[in-house]
Amino acid sequence: MSADYFSDFSTVRYEGPDSDSDFAYRFYDKDREVLGKRMEDHLRFAVCMWHTFSWPGSDVFGAGTFDRPWLNGPNDAAAAKAKREAGLSFVEKLDLPFYCFHDVDVMADADEIGAFRDSFAEAVDHLEELQEQHGRTLLWGTANLFSHPRYMAGAATNPDPEVYAWAASQVRDALEATHRLGGANYVLWGGREGYDTILNTEIGTEMDNFGRFLSLVVDYKHKIGFEGTILIEPKPHEPTKHQYDFDTQSVFAFLKRYGLENEVKVNIEANHATLAGHAFEHELAMARALGILGSVDANRGDPQNGWDTDQFPNSVEEWTLAMLEFLRADGFTTGGFNFDAKVRRQSIDAADLFHGHIGGVDTIARGLLRAAKLIEDGRLEDFRSQRYAGWDGELGRMIHADGTGLADIADHAVSNKLAPERRSGRQEWCENLLNRA
Amino acid sequence: MSADYFSDFSTVRYEGPDSDSDFAYRFYDKDREVLGKRMEDHLRFAVCMWHTFSWPGSDVFGAGTFDRPWLNGPNDAAAAKAKREAGLSFVEKLDLPFYCFHDVDVMADADEIGAFRDSFAEAVDHLEELQEQHGRTLLWGTANLFSHPRYMAGAATNPDPEVYAWAASQVRDALEATHRLGGANYVLWGGREGYDTILNTEIGTEMDNFGRFLSLVVDYKHKIGFEGTILIEPKPHEPTKHQYDFDTQSVFAFLKRYGLENEVKVNIEANHATLAGHAFEHELAMARALGILGSVDANRGDPQNGWDTDQFPNSVEEWTLAMLEFLRADGFTTGGFNFDAKVRRQSIDAADLFHGHIGGVDTIARGLLRAAKLIEDGRLEDFRSQRYAGWDGELGRMIHADGTGLADIADHAVSNKLAPERRSGRQEWCENLLNRA
Amino acid sequence: MSADYFSDFSTVRYEGPDSDSDFAYRFYDKDREVLGKRMEDHLRFAVCMWHTFSWPGSDVFGAGTFDRPWLNGPNDAAAAKAKREAGLSFVEKLDLPFYCFHDVDVMADADEIGAFRDSFAEAVDHLEELQEQHGRTLLWGTANLFSHPRYMAGAATNPDPEVYAWAASQVRDALEATHRLGGANYVLWGGREGYDTILNTEIGTEMDNFGRFLSLVVDYKHKIGFEGTILIEPKPHEPTKHQYDFDTQSVFAFLKRYGLENEVKVNIEANHATLAGHAFEHELAMARALGILGSVDANRGDPQNGWDTDQFPNSVEEWTLAMLEFLRADGFTTGGFNFDAKVRRQSIDAADLFHGHIGGVDTIARGLLRAAKLIEDGRLEDFRSQRYAGWDGELGRMIHADGTGLADIADHAVSNKLAPERRSGRQEWCENLLNRA
Amino acid sequence: MSADYFSDFSTVRYEGPDSDSDFAYRFYDKDREVLGKRMEDHLRFAVCMWHTFSWPGSDVFGAGTFDRPWLNGPNDAAAAKAKREAGLSFVEKLDLPFYCFHDVDVMADADEIGAFRDSFAEAVDHLEELQEQHGRTLLWGTANLFSHPRYMAGAATNPDPEVYAWAASQVRDALEATHRLGGANYVLWGGREGYDTILNTEIGTEMDNFGRFLSLVVDYKHKIGFEGTILIEPKPHEPTKHQYDFDTQSVFAFLKRYGLENEVKVNIEANHATLAGHAFEHELAMARALGILGSVDANRGDPQNGWDTDQFPNSVEEWTLAMLEFLRADGFTTGGFNFDAKVRRQSIDAADLFHGHIGGVDTIARGLLRAAKLIEDGRLEDFRSQRYAGWDGELGRMIHADGTGLADIADHAVSNKLAPERRSGRQEWCENLLNRA
Ligand SMILES: [Co+2]
Ligand SMILES: [Co+2]
Ligand SMILES: [Co+2]
Ligand SMILES: [Co+2]
Ligand SMILES: [Co+2]
Ligand SMILES: [Co+2]
Ligand SMILES: [Co+2]
Ligand SMILES: [Co+2]
Incomplete structure (x- = not known):
C-alpha cells in the first residue's frame, strides 16, 4: 500500500551550502565535528509518526487534504502496517537516526481494552523488525491519553478513577514497548491534564492524582529496568483552557512538590514556549538553570497566531539563540530534537514532507554552527562572565x-x-x- | 500644603444599593456578617501610597496631568510630610482600615545612603503619629528596589553585589519600619528581578542570589520578632522582558527550591495574572491548592492592552469568580485587598480618587456577597464534589x-x-x- | 431518527428572575416593551445549524464526544433530514424566531457539482415545509466555502479560477434558497479568504478577485429581487494566518475600495472582535460610526485563549456595554443575534444545548435591560454630550x-x-x- | 555642552563582513549598486531626535539612567542648542543622510503659545545652519501632539475645540519648518487620537474632526507649495486603549472616507505592526496593494512583550521578508527608514548609541541584499506567478x-x-x- 509512496525520492545527503538541489542538506553534515562531537550525536534528530504519518491535513474548519494511501480507508491492521512501513522508510530516506510515536499512531484502531492491547502488541512486533531493517531506532515513545472521548476530561487528572486506570494500562504498555524497542526516553504530554472551567474543577485533587500517577510511572520504569529518561512536555493550554504543566518553571514546581525533580526532566517544545509567553531560548535556559533539560520538540508557532501551529522550524536566528543555551547546557544525554511538526494543510505532495524536514534539519544544524562559532570566539561569554565577576x-x-x-x-x-x-x-x-x- | 485637599468630601458611608449618591458605598457594609464574619474583616481593604499619592499622571508618552499640591515642587521634607498627611486623611475619609507603602513613597528624596536612611526614619516617626491620629494601620510595607537608576539591572539579581548590599539596607529598614508600625505583612515585588536580554544574563546565578536574599529576609524577620507574613508578588514581565516570579506556580517552584515554601506566600495581583496568561481566579485557585495564598492587589488590566494598566476593579463578574476561590480558601489570615490601582490619566479631579476607590470597594464587596450566596445555595459545590466522588x-x-x-x-x-x-x-x-x- | 431527541424537554418560557427552573428564561420576556419595542423584535435571536447540529464534539486533539443520532453514521439523505427536523424542533422548543445555516449544514454529502446542487435543493424543499410547520424562519443563509479540500487556498481569493467558479455556484444557490425561504440577510464569511504565507501570495490580486466576487453577488441579489441585507463577517485569522476581513475598519476599507459601502454591512462576531484585539463593544461602536452595523454573532471567546472558542455568551457586563452601542445605533433593521456558539466538548447531554442557549439568551436580554436603564437614566449620555459641547x-x-x-x-x-x-x-x-x- | 560627547568616535565606514571592528558597517556599503540603485538611495536612513537625544532612559517604573549633558538640567535654550548640535554631529558620524524630529524635540520648553512658537522658530533657524554645516537633511518633521497635558484626551480628536486649535498652530509651524528645511515628508502620528474608554467617547464625532484636520493639513501643504508626502503612522493602541489609525487597512478606510487616499500615505512602524497582530511584512504588502506605502519606522518590538519597546532592528530574517515587499513595491519615492528606536535603559554609554544604529543599519542592508538575491534568482517570484496563472x-x-x-x-x-x-x-x-x- 505505501511501499512506493517515497519511491521517487533518493536518500537525502549533505551537499554543502552551494548545492542547487531542493533535496540535499546544506548544513547538516552528520559526521562533521562541532566542539568535539559529531553533528549527528549532538542533534539526535527524530521524525514523528503522528503529524507526518497520521494526520490527514484536516483542521477545525475543514477536512483532510492529503492523499496518503494508508489514510484513505479505515485504520485497520493493513493500513497501520503500511503506515509503519512508510514511516521507517521515510526516516531512512532522510538519513536521520530516530523516530517517535504515540501508541495509537502505529496501531490499528480498537476500542475494547483487550483488543486495544493486542493491536498495539502487533504493532510493536512489527516496529522491532522495521527498526532492524531500516537501521533506525526510537528516541521516545508515549501513550496518547487525549484523543479518545474517554479522555475528554483528562487522563491522570480525570474526575473518574476508571479513566485513570485505562491510562495506567496504556502507559504500562507504551513504557514496556519503549523499553523493548530500545527507546532513549519516555514522554508524558498532558494533552488534557488541566481544566476547561474552574467552576467544575478541583485543582488540588487533580494535581495530587497527577503527582501520584507520575510517581507510579517512575517506580514502574525502575521495576522493569528501563534506563531511559522520563520526560514531561510543558504546554500552557490548548485544547484545555489551562494546563497544569504550563511551562518549565511550573513543571519544576510540580516535580519538587512530589519529590520527582531528580527522576523526571522536560521535553521543551518551541511552539509551547511561545504560547506560554516565553522565548524558546528562555525555556531552555530555565531548564538548564533548574537542571531538568531533557529533550526538545523542534516545531515552531506563528508569532501572530494564538494556537499550536506546529510548523517546521525555519528561523536560524531563533535557533542560534537556542543552540547557545543548548551548548551551555552541554547538550543532550538521552534527548534529541524531534520534529513534532506538520507540513501546512496546502502542502499536499510527498515532496513537501521532504522540504519540511530538510529545512528543519538545516535550520537547527546552522544554528548549532553559529552558536559554536560564538562560543569559540569567546567575546560574548567573556562579557557575560565579567558582568558577574x-x-x-x-x-x-x-x-x-x-x-x-x-x-x-x-x-x-x-x-x-x-x-x-x-x-x-x-x-x-x-x-x-x-x-x- | 495638603491639609485641605479633600476638605470638600465627607466620610464615605454605606447607603445601600438604592442610594443616589456618587460618594456612598452601595454594597460594602463593613459590619454586615457574611458567612460568619464581618465584611471589613473579610476584605481588609488598603489604599496604596504610590499610584494614589506619588504618581503625577504621567505615562511613557506624556507628562503628569494631576494637580496635587505635594507633587508640584521638589519632593522635600515638607512635600513628603504633606503627602503622608493627605494619604492617611484619605484612608480615613474612605473609612477603610489599611494603607500600604514603599519606603520612597512616604519620604523626601535622598541619594546618599545615610541621608536616605535618615529621611525614611523621619517619615516612619510621622506615620506612627498619623496612624494613631486617623485610626488606620499598615497592611504591608515594602522597599522600592526598582526606580532608582542603581537598580536598572535588578536588586537581589543585580550582577553587582554592591547593589545587592544597598537593597539589603533598604529592606532591613523597611522591614523594621513595617514591624514598628504594626504592619500585617511585608511584600517583595521584584520589579526588575529578571532580565532584558538573555545574552548578558546568567539565570542560575541570579536565581541563587535571589534565593539567598529571600532566605536572609526570612531569617531577619524572625530575628526581630516580626510575626507578619513575608509575601512575593508575581509578575511575568514589565519593565523587564522576563521576570523570574512569573506567576504563582513559578514562585512556588522558587520557594520549594530554596526551602521557603512554609515561610513565604504570594501577593497576587489581578493585572499580573492576566499579563501572565491566566485568569485572576486561576491564580487564586492555584495559590490555594499550593497553600501559599497570602494577599491580593486588587487592580485590573485592560483585556486588550498588553501592559500593566493598574485600573480600579469594576467587574463584579470577575470578582464573583475570585471571591469563590477566596472563600474556598477560607479567606485571608494576615492579607488584605490592596488597591494597587491608579485613576486614569484624564481623571484629574480629587473626586476621581473617590470614584476609583468607591467603585473598587463595591465591586469586591458585591463579588463577596454573590460568592457567599453561591456557597450557601450549595448546588455548584455539590456538583463539583459529585464529579470527584x-x-x-x-x-x-x-x-x-x-x-x-x-x-x-x-x-x-x-x-x-x-x-x-x-x-x-x-x-x-x-x-x-x-x-x- | 431524531424525532425524540428533545422529547424530554418542554418549551422554554419566561418565568422571571426568581424562577427555580434550569429550563426557563429569567430575563428574556419576549413581549415586554423596552424603549418602545418588544424584546423579541429588538433581539431577533437565531439558532445556528452548524455548531449546534453538525459538530460532533471533536477538536484538533480528539474525536467527537456527542451522541447525536443523525451524526452516528454517514451524512446521507436520511441523516440530513433527521438533522433538519431536530434543528427546527429545537428552535421551536426555545421559542426563538430564527435559525441560520450554511448549505452543507442542512444537506446530505455530495462531491460532484450536479449531485451537490440536487442534494441542497432537496434540503431547501424540506426546510420550507419545516419552517411552516414549526413557525420559524431564516435569519440568514450562507454557503460553506472553506471546509471542502477544494477551498484549502480560499474561495473568491483562490489562485485557481475554477475554484472561484465552484464558489459562485454555491453562492448562487444559497442566495436563491435564502430568498425563497424568506431569509432576512445573506452572509459571507471568508473562512479562508486570506493567506497562510505571504511568500506564495499576491494580496493585490486576491483582494481584487474578492472585490469582483462581492460585486457580482450584490448584482445578483438585485437581479433576483432579494431585499435582505448582504453581510460580511470580519475575522482576523484562523484557520488562515491572516484574513483580509480583519475587523470592521478593514471591511469598510474593502467596501469603499470596491464601491460597496452602501450595499453591504458587517455581521460582527464577539469572539472575532477580541481575536482582532478589540473589545466587542468597540466593533459595534465602529460599525455604527461607519454606518455598516448589520447583524451579530453572539458567541464569546476565552480571554486567555488565542483561538475561536465560540462559547455561549455569559457576561452580562460585556453585553451591557454592547447593548449600549446597539441601542445608540437604533438596533437592527434586518439583522439579529445569532448563536454561532458551541457547547463545550464535555457538555455531551441534550440538556446542555438548552443550558447554552438559555444562558446566552438571558445574558443578552439582561444586557438590553441594563443598557435601556442607563439610557433612560440619562446621566451617562448627558456627560458624554457635554464633553463634546x-x-x-x-x-x-x-x-x-x-x-x-x-x-x-x-x-x-x-x-x-x-x-x-x-x-x-x-x-x-x-x-x-x-x-x- | 555637547561639543565633545561623541569626540571619542570616528565616522563609521563600510569595512565588509570580515571587519573586526565594533564600529564599522559590514553590509551597508552606501555606493554599492543593488538592482540598479545605490544602497544609500534605496535605504535613505534617518536618525530620530526623540528617543536618541531627548529620552533620558526612564520608564514607567524608574528614572532616567543616561548621562547626556544636555539633559542634566532644565530644557532651556542652551540645552536645546547643545542637543541639536549633538544630534546633527551624530548623524554625520554615522554617515547617514537624514534625521527626523518633533517640534518639541529640538526646542527649549515653553508653555504659552507665543513663547512656544518663538522657541521653535529659534530652533529651526539653528537647524538650517546645522544641516548645511554637517551636510545632512530632514527626512520628515512632525509636531508632538501627545506629551503636553493639554493633549491628554487627544489633539484633532479632543472633545475641546480649543485643543484642536492649539494642535493646528503646532502643525502649521511644523509643516512650514519642514518645508523650509527641505524635508521630504511630513508625518502625523496620532499619539492620543483614539480613546481610553468608550463610555465617554463619541467615535463618529472624533473621526469626523480628525478627517477635517487631515484635509486642512493637506490643503495647507498645497497652499505653501510643500511637495513632500503627508504620512500617517498607524498604531493600534498605547498610550490609548484604542487608536483609530489601528493599522494600514484602518488608515486606508479613513483616507477613503475623507477622500484623501491620493494625498496621504502610511509611515509603517515595525513595532506597531506586531502590536496590531500583523507581521511587519504584512503591513508593507498591504500598503503596496493599497498604493499607500510611504515611509518606514524601522524599530522592532519584543515578541513576548505587549508594549512598544522600540528596539533597534536586529533580525535579518524579518528584514529579508520586509525588503522583498519593499522591492516588489519599487522602494521609496520620498520615504526612508527612520530609527524610531531607543537603546535599552541599561545601555548607558555613548558607544551604545553607535552599536544600536550600526546594528540596525546593517540588519536592514543585509535584508536588502538577501531580498535582491531572491529576486534575481527568480524561483520564488516565478512560483508565485505560476500560482495565479x-x-x-x-x-x-x-x-x-x-x-x-x-x-x-x-x-x-x-x-x-x-x-x-x-x-x-x-x-x-x-x-x-x-x-x-
Ligand atoms: Co510537542
Ligand atoms: Co505543539
Ligand atoms: Co501590585
Ligand atoms: Co501591576
Ligand atoms: Co460567526
Ligand atoms: Co468564530
Ligand atoms: Co514610530
Ligand atoms: Co513605536
Missing part, C-alpha cells in the same frame, strides 16, 4: 558565607557609603555580535 | 494506597474490561448558576 | 465651516493665547454608573 | 469581463462539471528558498 570578589563571597545575615550586608553598604557605579548592559552590542556569527 | 470509592482509594503499583491499576482496568461512562461537565449550567447569584 | 459652539462651528483653513484655526489659537482648561474624563465615575444599572 | 487564462478573463454575472460563472462550473485539481502551496519549499539567500 563581583560575585567571586570579597563582597560576593561574604554575602553567601555561612553566618552572614541581612544586617551584616546592610551594614556593609551603610558603613562603606556604597554608591555603586552603573555599567552598561550592552544589549545592542551583544545582538550585533550574534549577527556576526 | 469516585476518588472516595474503592478504585480511587486503591490507586492511592501504599503498595499499589502502576501494574496493579492497569491490571484492574484490563481484567474488568473498563469502558468508563462519559458524564457531562455541564460548563454552561455552571455558568448559568453563577449568573443567578 | 464645544463642537456646537462658535469655535467648533468655525473649524468645520466652508472656507476655514488650517491657518485660520491656528491664528485663532495664537491671537487668543489659548490655554485650554483641562477637564476630567471621569472614567471611574462612568464605570460606577454602569455598575449601578 | 489561471487569472490570465480564459476563465480568469471571463470572470473579470464586463457583462459577466454571477450566474454566468456558476453556469460555467456546472456545465463543465468542474472538479478543480489541488496544487501544493509549497510553503516549506518557499521558506527553504528564503533561507538559501
Whole structure:
C-alpha cells in the first residue's frame, strides 16, 4: 500500500551550502565535528509518526487534504502496517537516526481494552523488525491519553478513577514497548491534564492524582529496568483552557512538590514556549538553570497566531539563540530534537514532507554552527562572565558565607557609603555580535 | 500644603444599593456578617501610597496631568510630610482600615545612603503619629528596589553585589519600619528581578542570589520578632522582558527550591495574572491548592492592552469568580485587598480618587456577597464534589494506597474490561448558576 | 431518527428572575416593551445549524464526544433530514424566531457539482415545509466555502479560477434558497479568504478577485429581487494566518475600495472582535460610526485563549456595554443575534444545548435591560454630550465651516493665547454608573 | 555642552563582513549598486531626535539612567542648542543622510503659545545652519501632539475645540519648518487620537474632526507649495486603549472616507505592526496593494512583550521578508527608514548609541541584499506567478469581463462539471528558498 509512496525520492545527503538541489542538506553534515562531537550525536534528530504519518491535513474548519494511501480507508491492521512501513522508510530516506510515536499512531484502531492491547502488541512486533531493517531506532515513545472521548476530561487528572486506570494500562504498555524497542526516553504530554472551567474543577485533587500517577510511572520504569529518561512536555493550554504543566518553571514546581525533580526532566517544545509567553531560548535556559533539560520538540508557532501551529522550524536566528543555551547546557544525554511538526494543510505532495524536514534539519544544524562559532570566539561569554565577576570578589563571597545575615550586608553598604557605579548592559552590542556569527 | 485637599468630601458611608449618591458605598457594609464574619474583616481593604499619592499622571508618552499640591515642587521634607498627611486623611475619609507603602513613597528624596536612611526614619516617626491620629494601620510595607537608576539591572539579581548590599539596607529598614508600625505583612515585588536580554544574563546565578536574599529576609524577620507574613508578588514581565516570579506556580517552584515554601506566600495581583496568561481566579485557585495564598492587589488590566494598566476593579463578574476561590480558601489570615490601582490619566479631579476607590470597594464587596450566596445555595459545590466522588470509592482509594503499583491499576482496568461512562461537565449550567447569584 | 431527541424537554418560557427552573428564561420576556419595542423584535435571536447540529464534539486533539443520532453514521439523505427536523424542533422548543445555516449544514454529502446542487435543493424543499410547520424562519443563509479540500487556498481569493467558479455556484444557490425561504440577510464569511504565507501570495490580486466576487453577488441579489441585507463577517485569522476581513475598519476599507459601502454591512462576531484585539463593544461602536452595523454573532471567546472558542455568551457586563452601542445605533433593521456558539466538548447531554442557549439568551436580554436603564437614566449620555459641547459652539462651528483653513484655526489659537482648561474624563465615575444599572 | 560627547568616535565606514571592528558597517556599503540603485538611495536612513537625544532612559517604573549633558538640567535654550548640535554631529558620524524630529524635540520648553512658537522658530533657524554645516537633511518633521497635558484626551480628536486649535498652530509651524528645511515628508502620528474608554467617547464625532484636520493639513501643504508626502503612522493602541489609525487597512478606510487616499500615505512602524497582530511584512504588502506605502519606522518590538519597546532592528530574517515587499513595491519615492528606536535603559554609554544604529543599519542592508538575491534568482517570484496563472487564462478573463454575472460563472462550473485539481502551496519549499539567500 505505501511501499512506493517515497519511491521517487533518493536518500537525502549533505551537499554543502552551494548545492542547487531542493533535496540535499546544506548544513547538516552528520559526521562533521562541532566542539568535539559529531553533528549527528549532538542533534539526535527524530521524525514523528503522528503529524507526518497520521494526520490527514484536516483542521477545525475543514477536512483532510492529503492523499496518503494508508489514510484513505479505515485504520485497520493493513493500513497501520503500511503506515509503519512508510514511516521507517521515510526516516531512512532522510538519513536521520530516530523516530517517535504515540501508541495509537502505529496501531490499528480498537476500542475494547483487550483488543486495544493486542493491536498495539502487533504493532510493536512489527516496529522491532522495521527498526532492524531500516537501521533506525526510537528516541521516545508515549501513550496518547487525549484523543479518545474517554479522555475528554483528562487522563491522570480525570474526575473518574476508571479513566485513570485505562491510562495506567496504556502507559504500562507504551513504557514496556519503549523499553523493548530500545527507546532513549519516555514522554508524558498532558494533552488534557488541566481544566476547561474552574467552576467544575478541583485543582488540588487533580494535581495530587497527577503527582501520584507520575510517581507510579517512575517506580514502574525502575521495576522493569528501563534506563531511559522520563520526560514531561510543558504546554500552557490548548485544547484545555489551562494546563497544569504550563511551562518549565511550573513543571519544576510540580516535580519538587512530589519529590520527582531528580527522576523526571522536560521535553521543551518551541511552539509551547511561545504560547506560554516565553522565548524558546528562555525555556531552555530555565531548564538548564533548574537542571531538568531533557529533550526538545523542534516545531515552531506563528508569532501572530494564538494556537499550536506546529510548523517546521525555519528561523536560524531563533535557533542560534537556542543552540547557545543548548551548548551551555552541554547538550543532550538521552534527548534529541524531534520534529513534532506538520507540513501546512496546502502542502499536499510527498515532496513537501521532504522540504519540511530538510529545512528543519538545516535550520537547527546552522544554528548549532553559529552558536559554536560564538562560543569559540569567546567575546560574548567573556562579557557575560565579567558582568558577574563581583560575585567571586570579597563582597560576593561574604554575602553567601555561612553566618552572614541581612544586617551584616546592610551594614556593609551603610558603613562603606556604597554608591555603586552603573555599567552598561550592552544589549545592542551583544545582538550585533550574534549577527556576526 | 495638603491639609485641605479633600476638605470638600465627607466620610464615605454605606447607603445601600438604592442610594443616589456618587460618594456612598452601595454594597460594602463593613459590619454586615457574611458567612460568619464581618465584611471589613473579610476584605481588609488598603489604599496604596504610590499610584494614589506619588504618581503625577504621567505615562511613557506624556507628562503628569494631576494637580496635587505635594507633587508640584521638589519632593522635600515638607512635600513628603504633606503627602503622608493627605494619604492617611484619605484612608480615613474612605473609612477603610489599611494603607500600604514603599519606603520612597512616604519620604523626601535622598541619594546618599545615610541621608536616605535618615529621611525614611523621619517619615516612619510621622506615620506612627498619623496612624494613631486617623485610626488606620499598615497592611504591608515594602522597599522600592526598582526606580532608582542603581537598580536598572535588578536588586537581589543585580550582577553587582554592591547593589545587592544597598537593597539589603533598604529592606532591613523597611522591614523594621513595617514591624514598628504594626504592619500585617511585608511584600517583595521584584520589579526588575529578571532580565532584558538573555545574552548578558546568567539565570542560575541570579536565581541563587535571589534565593539567598529571600532566605536572609526570612531569617531577619524572625530575628526581630516580626510575626507578619513575608509575601512575593508575581509578575511575568514589565519593565523587564522576563521576570523570574512569573506567576504563582513559578514562585512556588522558587520557594520549594530554596526551602521557603512554609515561610513565604504570594501577593497576587489581578493585572499580573492576566499579563501572565491566566485568569485572576486561576491564580487564586492555584495559590490555594499550593497553600501559599497570602494577599491580593486588587487592580485590573485592560483585556486588550498588553501592559500593566493598574485600573480600579469594576467587574463584579470577575470578582464573583475570585471571591469563590477566596472563600474556598477560607479567606485571608494576615492579607488584605490592596488597591494597587491608579485613576486614569484624564481623571484629574480629587473626586476621581473617590470614584476609583468607591467603585473598587463595591465591586469586591458585591463579588463577596454573590460568592457567599453561591456557597450557601450549595448546588455548584455539590456538583463539583459529585464529579470527584469516585476518588472516595474503592478504585480511587486503591490507586492511592501504599503498595499499589502502576501494574496493579492497569491490571484492574484490563481484567474488568473498563469502558468508563462519559458524564457531562455541564460548563454552561455552571455558568448559568453563577449568573443567578 | 431524531424525532425524540428533545422529547424530554418542554418549551422554554419566561418565568422571571426568581424562577427555580434550569429550563426557563429569567430575563428574556419576549413581549415586554423596552424603549418602545418588544424584546423579541429588538433581539431577533437565531439558532445556528452548524455548531449546534453538525459538530460532533471533536477538536484538533480528539474525536467527537456527542451522541447525536443523525451524526452516528454517514451524512446521507436520511441523516440530513433527521438533522433538519431536530434543528427546527429545537428552535421551536426555545421559542426563538430564527435559525441560520450554511448549505452543507442542512444537506446530505455530495462531491460532484450536479449531485451537490440536487442534494441542497432537496434540503431547501424540506426546510420550507419545516419552517411552516414549526413557525420559524431564516435569519440568514450562507454557503460553506472553506471546509471542502477544494477551498484549502480560499474561495473568491483562490489562485485557481475554477475554484472561484465552484464558489459562485454555491453562492448562487444559497442566495436563491435564502430568498425563497424568506431569509432576512445573506452572509459571507471568508473562512479562508486570506493567506497562510505571504511568500506564495499576491494580496493585490486576491483582494481584487474578492472585490469582483462581492460585486457580482450584490448584482445578483438585485437581479433576483432579494431585499435582505448582504453581510460580511470580519475575522482576523484562523484557520488562515491572516484574513483580509480583519475587523470592521478593514471591511469598510474593502467596501469603499470596491464601491460597496452602501450595499453591504458587517455581521460582527464577539469572539472575532477580541481575536482582532478589540473589545466587542468597540466593533459595534465602529460599525455604527461607519454606518455598516448589520447583524451579530453572539458567541464569546476565552480571554486567555488565542483561538475561536465560540462559547455561549455569559457576561452580562460585556453585553451591557454592547447593548449600549446597539441601542445608540437604533438596533437592527434586518439583522439579529445569532448563536454561532458551541457547547463545550464535555457538555455531551441534550440538556446542555438548552443550558447554552438559555444562558446566552438571558445574558443578552439582561444586557438590553441594563443598557435601556442607563439610557433612560440619562446621566451617562448627558456627560458624554457635554464633553463634546464645544463642537456646537462658535469655535467648533468655525473649524468645520466652508472656507476655514488650517491657518485660520491656528491664528485663532495664537491671537487668543489659548490655554485650554483641562477637564476630567471621569472614567471611574462612568464605570460606577454602569455598575449601578 | 555637547561639543565633545561623541569626540571619542570616528565616522563609521563600510569595512565588509570580515571587519573586526565594533564600529564599522559590514553590509551597508552606501555606493554599492543593488538592482540598479545605490544602497544609500534605496535605504535613505534617518536618525530620530526623540528617543536618541531627548529620552533620558526612564520608564514607567524608574528614572532616567543616561548621562547626556544636555539633559542634566532644565530644557532651556542652551540645552536645546547643545542637543541639536549633538544630534546633527551624530548623524554625520554615522554617515547617514537624514534625521527626523518633533517640534518639541529640538526646542527649549515653553508653555504659552507665543513663547512656544518663538522657541521653535529659534530652533529651526539653528537647524538650517546645522544641516548645511554637517551636510545632512530632514527626512520628515512632525509636531508632538501627545506629551503636553493639554493633549491628554487627544489633539484633532479632543472633545475641546480649543485643543484642536492649539494642535493646528503646532502643525502649521511644523509643516512650514519642514518645508523650509527641505524635508521630504511630513508625518502625523496620532499619539492620543483614539480613546481610553468608550463610555465617554463619541467615535463618529472624533473621526469626523480628525478627517477635517487631515484635509486642512493637506490643503495647507498645497497652499505653501510643500511637495513632500503627508504620512500617517498607524498604531493600534498605547498610550490609548484604542487608536483609530489601528493599522494600514484602518488608515486606508479613513483616507477613503475623507477622500484623501491620493494625498496621504502610511509611515509603517515595525513595532506597531506586531502590536496590531500583523507581521511587519504584512503591513508593507498591504500598503503596496493599497498604493499607500510611504515611509518606514524601522524599530522592532519584543515578541513576548505587549508594549512598544522600540528596539533597534536586529533580525535579518524579518528584514529579508520586509525588503522583498519593499522591492516588489519599487522602494521609496520620498520615504526612508527612520530609527524610531531607543537603546535599552541599561545601555548607558555613548558607544551604545553607535552599536544600536550600526546594528540596525546593517540588519536592514543585509535584508536588502538577501531580498535582491531572491529576486534575481527568480524561483520564488516565478512560483508565485505560476500560482495565479489561471487569472490570465480564459476563465480568469471571463470572470473579470464586463457583462459577466454571477450566474454566468456558476453556469460555467456546472456545465463543465468542474472538479478543480489541488496544487501544493509549497510553503516549506518557499521558506527553504528564503533561507538559501
Ligand atoms: Co510537542
Ligand atoms: Co505543539
Ligand atoms: Co501590585
Ligand atoms: Co501591576
Ligand atoms: Co460567526
Ligand atoms: Co468564530
Ligand atoms: Co514610530
Ligand atoms: Co513605536
